[in-house]
Amino acid sequence: MGIGTGIALFVVGAILAFAVNLDLGGVVNLALIGYILMGAGVVVFFISLMFVLRRRQSTATTRTAVDPASGEQVTRSTRDTNDPLV
Numbered sequence: 001m002g003i004g005t006g007i008a009l010f011v012v013g014a015i016l017a018f019a020v021n022l023d024l025g026g027v028v029n030l031a032l033i034g035y036i037l038m039g040a041g042v043v044v045f046f047i048s049l050m051f052v053l054r055r056r057q058s059t060a061t062t063r064t065a066v067d068p069a070s071g072e073q074v075t076r077s078t079r080d081t082n083d084p085l086v
Contacts, residue, residue: 002048006041013037 017034024030061078 003045003052006043006045006048008041009037009044010041013039013041 013034013036015034016030017038020030020034022030059079063076063078065074065076066072067074
C-alpha cells in the first residue's frame with residue numbers, strides 16, 4: 001500500500017507542477033506544491049520499498065537429537081519466514 005501511495009503522490013504532484021495552469025492571484029503556487037508532492041512521493045516510495053525488501057528475510061533452523069525411548073536419531077527442521085507465498 002505504501003508503494004502505491006508514493007506513486008500516487010508523485011503523479012498528483014506531476015500533474016500540479018506541469019499540467020495545471022491556473023492563476024490564483026499569487027496566493028498559492030501550484031507548481032511548488034506539485035514539486036513538494038513529487039518529492040514526498042519519492043521518499044514514501046523508497047521507504048516502503050525498503051520495508052518490503054527487509055520483510056522477505058527467512059530463517060532456517062535444523063536440530064538433531066537422540067530419542068531417549070527408542071534410541072533413534074531425530075532431525076527436526078523449522079523454517080520461519082514472513083513471506084506468505086513461500
